[in-house]
Amino acid sequence: MGNIEGKSSTLSIQGLCNFQQGPYFFEVRKGDCVVITGESGVGKSILLRMIADLIPNNGEVYLNTIARSSISPTMWRKKVTYIASESGWWAKHVKDHVRDLTLVQSLLNKLNLKDTLLDAEIQHLSTGERQRMALLRALSSEVEFLLLDEVTSALDPDSVLLVEQLIQELQKQGKGILLVSHNMEQVRRLATRHYHLTKETLKIVL
Numbered sequence: 467m468g469n470i471e472g473k474s475s476t477l478s479i480q481g482l483c484n485f486q487q488g489p490y491f492f493e494v495r496k497g498d499c500v501v502i503t504g505e506s507g508v509g510k511s512i513l514l515r516m517i518a519d520l521i522p523n524n525g526e527v528y529l530n531t532i533a534r535s536s537i538s539p540t541m542w543r544k545k546v547t548y549i550a551s552e553s554g555w556w557a558k559h560v561k562d563h564v565r566d567l568t569l570v571q572s573l574l575n576k577l578n579l580k581d582t583l584l585d586a587e588i589q590h591l592s593t594g595e596r597q598r599m600a601l602l603r604a605l606s607s608e609v610e611f612l613l614l615d616e617v618t619s620a621l622d623p624d625s626v627l628l629v630e631q632l633i634q635e636l637q638k639q640g641k642g643i644l645l646v647s648h649n650m651e652q653v654r655r656l657a658t659r660h661y662h663l664t665k666e667t668l669k670i671v672l
């Protein structure tokens with residue numbers, strides 16, 4: 467097993483596929499925001515979920531020289547973390563889902579979320595509050611790449627911009643971002659590289 471604690475800087479997708487899509491070959495580097503667009507149902511979420519090893523897939527993904535297949539799925543997902551547009555919640559209260567409480571407390575304000583939300587029951591959060599909390603709860607110093615699946619789809623325009631600012635701060639801290647979006651303004655604001663996914667291929671746009 468390789469040393470996963472090293473300073474990883476590249477997420478490398480090598481021949482990733484399942485029975486209906488791929489193979490895909492591309493890279494996301496530390497500090498990048500690579501955006502994937504494509505029509506509904508083309509397989510964008512499936513691609514992100516395959517990278518996180520949340521669904522069956524073939525091929526390999528590397529974090530620098532560390533092969534995904536050489537470490538446990540739990541360890542992999544601590545480093546390469548998928549965030550869905552509609553996240554699952556398994557406990558009663560928000561704070562029970564948070565990886566790093568101190569970190570999340572320090573970021574609530576940036577996303578215009580009230581401090582009291584951490585003690586709230588999930589069922590009392592609005593859809594937009596849940597979506598912003600789903601992003602915050604996943605953050606920790608261990609995460610190196612974030613796979614963000616339409617994470618602003620339920621938000622008002624001001625909140626979208628706040629989340630985008632947070633994404634850019636994370637990039638400056640050295641996290642790599644792979645973002646699925648239908649919002650072309652967002653693509654223009656954030657993308658350091660842009661791929662368009664079709665049934666046939668993943669094409670580079672920018």
Ligand SMILES: Nc1ncnc2c1ncn2[C@@H]1O[C@H](COP(=O)(O)OP(=O)(O)OP(=O)(O)O)[C@@H](O)[C@H]1O
Nearest residue numbers: 486504505506507508509510511512513616646648
């Ligand atoms: N668990 C599943 N079992 C079977 N088929 C699935 C499953 N999840 C997704 N699919 C199918 O795989 C295809 C790709 O789905 P995916 O969610 O990746 O699309 P998408 O590009 O993210 O779409 P959208 O932009 O609407 O979110 C769709 O045809 C979908 O119906």
